[in-house]
Amino acid sequence: MTDASGYKILIVDDHAHNLYTLRTLIEKHLHSASVLEASSGREAIDITLEHRDIDLIILDVQMPEMDGFQTASLLKLRKRTRDIPIIFLTAAFKSEEFQQRGFAVGAVDYLLKPIDDNLLINKISTYFRLIAKERALNVALEEKVAERTRELEQARQYLENIVRYMGEALLVLDAEGLIKQANPAACAMLDYPEQDLIGLSIGDVFEEEGDEEAGAFMGTWLEALIRTGALAKIEARFIAKDGSRVPILFSRTAVKDEAGTISEIICIAKDMSGYVRVDDEAAYRARDAGSRETVS
Known part of the structure; x- marks a missing residue:
């Protein structure tokens, strides 16, 4: 069981049974991860507007009204959501052409149903590790910037005193x-x-x-x-x-x-x-x- 505390996943599927299966699988293997659910592309977009700290989106491709490709395209248009990794899940669009379309709209992975539990959990864990490294680098960068800012302020104050x-x-x-x-x-x-x-x-x-x-x-x-x-x-x-x-x-x-x-x-x-x-x-x-x- 991986400790995923502090991470938030949005799962999107128009079938309630699929949402339940995904939630159960994630909560079983990724301890303390927070899981949000959306039953349509429109609802998924609304949730990303309400929750500004979503780390990963698992998105079903075949949905009525707004499919996964359209949903991903709209998410990538917004500055605040364009960098959230998206994993596509599909049972219908298995050809390479559709997979390439998924990557073209910004997906980072494209997995086929029925879901291979271990493969999906490994994928999610990998992205969590990448996110953790990115956050650590950002913290280190912020500390360097803050330190440099302090040094420049001290130098400025020193020159002003002179x-x-x-x-x-x-x-x-x-x-x-x-x-x-x-x-x-x-x-x-x-x-x-x-x-x-x-x-x-x-x-x-x-x-x-x-x-x-x-x-x-x-x-x-x-x-x-x-x-x-x-x-x-x-x-x-x-x-x-x-x-x-x-x-x-x-x-x-x-x-x-x-x-x-x-x-x-x-x-x-x-x-x-x-x-x-x-x-x-x-x-x-x-x-x-x-x-x-x-x-x-």
Whole structure:
């Protein structure tokens, strides 16, 4: 006796005696299998709509109004029932032509009446084993997908934390130089909430030294990005919301798609307020030294 708990079989035959014989045979050899009965093709279709967990259908071919071939064809049309294995049983259609017709409409087996009890039970047991393997594979696949999803979520959270807590300002631009993302450091440096920065042109909040019209640099900037993919750090200024200038050390990198076209531009800026430029400091020391010599 095979333990078939958790499996559900639909048997379809227009003769009550045949249904009783099939049920008795299945329940005797396949312990705990759940058996549903239908006396017509139409009733079988209605049962599959009500029960969404049918594992196997044993279907008589010769039935009035809607025969087994027509019933199988309708079951295969529906997404929810098209993958349920169907075993045809017949006493009348024994020719190879009819058997091929059965396979053509989606049957997985075609058995002749009178039923060979052992053959039928072995067939059913085989399909149950195949279903069990498929379910086990699906569970393993779902576990792998869930594990990969967790890993990706952890990686995403890790990167978000880096962006959120990094001390440098981060701006992500589209290929036209419009801001599409800003981290908290950038928002604080510019004194804008992120939603107000989104959609602004980089030229609205940035100017290079000696460039009074900040938006004008986009042409040469993009040209250099396309040529090299990145630019070295430059000294520049952020234009804060109140119009004040914040000295920054600024770098920008192009992100390209598979075709080599720029899709995004990543900008990182370090606030240089309070820092003294090396050349200015050297000039100051030279002037200070000259002053001391004069006094001497």
